[in-house]
Amino acid sequence: MARAGHLRSLLSFDRTDLEFLLLLSSGWDQVDLRPRQLASRRVALIDLAGDPELTLATSIAAAAASVEVFPLPEPLAGDPGRGVQAVADAFDAVLLADPEGRLEAWYEQEHLPVVNLVGPSGSPLDVIGHMHQRLRSGGRLRGTSVLWQGEPAPALTSWVEATGDLPIHVTQVGGGTSIPRAFLARLRSEGQAGRFERASSAPDPVHIDARAPLSIRTRACAIAAALEFGLHTS
Numbered sequence: 001m002a003r004a005g006h007l008r009s010l011l012s013f014d015r016t017d018l019e020f021l022l023l024l025s026s027g028w029d030q031v032d033l034r035p036r037q038l039a040s041r042r043v044a045l046i047d048l049a050g051d052p053e054l055t056l057a058t059s060i061a062a063a064a065a066s067v068e069v070f071p072l073p074e075p076l077a078g079d080p081g082r083g084v085q086a087v088a089d090a091f092d093a094v095l096l097a098d099p100e101g102r103l104e105a106w107y108e109q110e111h112l113p114v115v116n117l118v119g120p121s122g123s124p125l126d127v128i129g130h131m132h133q134r135l136r137s138g139g140r141l142r143g144t145s146v147l148w149q150g151e152p153a154p155a156l157t158s159w160v161e162a163t164g165d166l167p168i169h170v171t172q173v174g175g176g177t178s179i180p181r182a183f184l185a186r187l188r189s190e191g192q193a194g195r196f197e198r199a200s201s202a203p204d205p206v207h208i209d210a211r212a213p214l215s216i217r218t219r220a221c222a223i224a225a226a227l228e229f230g231l232h233t234s
Contacts, residue, residue, distance in 0.1 A: 005113040007226055009122045010158055015165035015193070017229075018128075019141075024225035025132040033064040033220055041065075041092045041231055044072040046106070049097035049118050057216045058095060058117065061223035067231070069095070077103065084109045093230055095223075099154075113230045117223070122158035129214045129222040131166075139207055144168040147206040152178035159210055163187065163194030170196045170210075171203050 006012060013021070043062065047055060062069040070091070076083035080103070087094070088111035096106055101120035116124060134144055146168055148156050152175055159170045160179050164187045177198070184196065214222075 005230055006107050007113070007115045007124060007230055008107050008119075009116070010124045010127060010161040011164070013165070018162070018165055021128050021222075021225050021229055022132055022135060022141075024228050025128060025221045026135065028061075028064060028221045028224040028228075029132070029136065029217075031064075033060055033217065033224065035063045035066065037066050041067045042090065043067050043069050043093045043095055043227070044077075044087055044091045044112075045069050045095045045097075046072050046077045046103060047095075047097045047117075048102065049099050051097070051118075053216050054097060054117060054219065057219035058223055060216070060220040061227060064220070065224045065227045065231075067092075067227055080106045080109055084111050088112050093227070115223075115226050115230055118154070120154055122161065123153075123155040124158045124161075125219070125222040125226055126155045126210075126214065127158045127162050128225065129218045130208050130210060130212075131162075132221060133214070133218055134208055142167040144207045145203050145205055146170045146208045146210050147202050148172045148210045149174055149202070150211065151175035155210065160184070160187075160196045163192055163196050164190065165193050168194040169203070170194065172196070172198045173200065173202050 045058065058069065076087055091112065094106060094112050094114045095117055096103065096114050096119065097117040098119045106114050146159055148159060148170065156172065156178065162168060163170055
């Protein structure tokens with residue numbers, strides 16, 4: 001794990017961790033995300049995404065996981081160097097939705113685990129959500145074909161990271177290049193379990209359309225899994 005158990009990217013985990021996150025997502029799906037007890041943990045939310053569905057999914061996930069979520073006031077959210085000790089005294093973790101990367105400094109502190117809901121370094125829970133859907137529908141992990149169409153985005157980075165430990169095939173069709181060759185070479189040198197390639201046409205079959213929107217429920221399952229994992233392993 002990275003500093004303070006941050007879930008910043010899928011590179012923070014090995015295959016066992018990733019499979020455990022998928023198992024936790026499945027577990028939350030089976031219990032229907034219903035709260036089972038009073039909140040026993042407190043989490044600070046820094047939400048700069050302006051995504052109402054993400055906000056709702058986060059609220060559902062937190063309630064199910066017996067976690068109380070508090071939006072963090074701007075003076076504390078915007079200056080982790082100054083506010084982190086006060087936040088650490090009151091909270092167990094931070095949920096960070098920061099699409100433009102204005103608050104990346106939160107990942108540099110070692111007091112609280114930070115869960116990346118969305119950010120420039122990737123969208124790891126998007127991958128967990130899509131893979132959970134694949135397994136829920138009866139599909140297998142090994143050999144899963146993932147299609148990314150069009151211009152790259154942070155979520156594509158997360159999909160490429162996933163090929164390091166998961167036996168999946170990610171294909172980008174169209175759009176520009178955003179994945180550094182040095183990073184791809186590093187994945188291969190470390191025994192990449194899957195593969196990533198750019199192609200002129202979509203593979204056949206396609207099991208996951210990586211740009212298809214996830215349901216609020218699926219996003220909530222992935223967030224609840226991340227909360228459970230982060231709060232109990234950090």
